[in-house]
Amino acid sequence: MPKKAKNLDKSKPSKSSRKIQTLKGFRDILPEHQKFWGFIFDKVRKTAEDFSYEKIDTPIIESTKLFERTVGESSDIVSKEMFTFEDKGGDKVTLRPEITAPVARAYIEHGMLTWPQPVKLWYWGPVFRYDKPQAGRYRQFYQFGFEVLGSDSNKVDSQLIIMANNLYKSLGLDIEVQINSIGCPECRKEYIKELKEFLKDKKLCTDCKKRLEVNPLRVLDCKETKCQEILVDAPPILDNLCEPCNKHFVKVLEGLDDGGVAYVLNPKLVRGLDYYNRTTFEFYLAGEDIGSQNALGGGGRYDYLVEQLGGRPTPAIGFASGVERAIIKLKEKDIKIKDETTADVFVAQLGEDARQKSLNLFNDLRKQGIKVRQAFAKKGLGDQMEAANRVNAKYTLILGQKEIMDETIILRDMDSGIQEVIPFEKAIPTIKQRLLSVEGGLKVYSENGNGNEESKQSIDNSKEVIKS
Ligand code: HAM
Secondary structure: OOOOOOOOOOOOOOHHHOOOOOOOOOOOOOHHHHHHHHHHHHHHHHHHHHOOOEEOOOOOEEEHHHHHHHOOOOOHHHHHOOEEEEOOOOOEEEEOOOOHHHHHHHHHHOOHHHOOOOEEEEEEEEEEOOOOOEOOEOOEEEEEEEEEEOOOOHHHHHHHHHHHHHHHHHHOOOEEEEEEEOOOHHHHHHHHHHHHHHHOOOOOOHHHHHHHHHOHHHHHHOOOHHHHHHHOOOOOHHHHOOHHHHHHHHHHHHHHHHOOOOEEEOOOOOOOOOOOEEEEEEEEEOOOOOOOOOOOEEEEEOOOHHHHOOOOOOOEEEEEEEHHHHHHHHHHOOOOOOOOOOOOEEEEEOOHHHHHHHHHHHHHHHHOOOOEEEOOOOOOHHHHHHHHHHOOOOEEEEEOHHHHHHOEEEEEEOOOOOEEEEEHHHHHHHHHHHHHHHHHOOOOOOOOOOOOHHHHHHHHHHHHHHHO
16 A cells, blocks of 8 residues: 655644644643742742842752762652753753752852851742652752751751741741751661661562662651551651751751741651651641641751762751642632733834824833733724723723824823823823822822813713724
């Protein structure tokens, strides 16, 4: 049978190329969702400013070694979830699965050790994990995070958690803090011996059998029901803290008490990344079940991470929070967010001459710092008024053929629907005055007198225009 001719004409879509969709676990952020993103970003930035954190952006791709050496080869993230590939030069690179190790790398690379300590940084950006996609779990998701490098003070731990609590509150979310201390490498040695002894004859899941060999602490984090049941009687790590670690943790909790932050001690909270020591914590919506998929955010101390990456010893702590998860909670709680797509003035036009003049007016209004919008691509006035309503414009300036000839313009108050005709050259001063009076709560009437014959006439005229 003769082979079917291939579609060589690239201008015609072939069947297989017609519909390409986002990859599994990846999502578009559509215009209608942007208000949630903007709302959270503004609160995060405000918090960062208030608490003197400086913004850092790190690349989305890093050397794979960065994560293998820090997040840990026994962690789920490194062993199962990284988007790793060889680049064209043959280097093994990874789409960042988290941002703490990149921040620590940047701290060393840019000599931040010589900056006044501690160095306080915040970030916002996409991270990638090849996880099983489900509600609240994606393969590309956004994190915002705060990192403090160069201090081992317990006050930094409690202040960071208090700040996070305030930040969530400012979003309208009441959180509960789950907290633990996993001690230092010294006190952990003893604990791990005890834990191994406890787990040695237990029927653990396949993953945990491996974990027991490579990193027994990780068993505490297992989500399998049969492992969870076994772990109920496991020795608590908190009973094994050395004196300095214990003292540090008690002070952190006292700091939280003073700051009025509710917390729950959770001796199984070891977190899924290897670089932690001492304080570990996770944030949940108050009253919700705890579980890896529900955590709004999490973090902890990583006093050895900078050293592990070849830097000088630099105690540090931080947390990161999932933006999508916060948005899910905002929606579930029906928290209303002010739509930021508002405009003071909308410029509408009818006809070619009016379009050019309106464009100039639009630019002049913009230069005056007035929030002005337009939809010049739309021809009909009805469509333009719809666009004006969509951006919640307070006023619309309408320019048609008649107004061009008369050197006037129609000013419509979008709340009351009242329209009046004003001289074209008065358009900007009148708008400015009206906006001022709205903000100041004053009622200002039009310069040529509200309700006079001329105005009434123009209202009738413009009604005609709108109908057309
Ligand atoms: P993490 O707990 O792996 O910590 O992630 C922080 C937050 O990112 C989680 O609490 C969750 O809200 C969100 N998240 C994690 N995985 C997903 C996913 N697949 N889909 C949607 N959201 C997700 C870290 O990444 C550490 N770097 C935190 C840190 C900062 N520790 C010290 N400093």
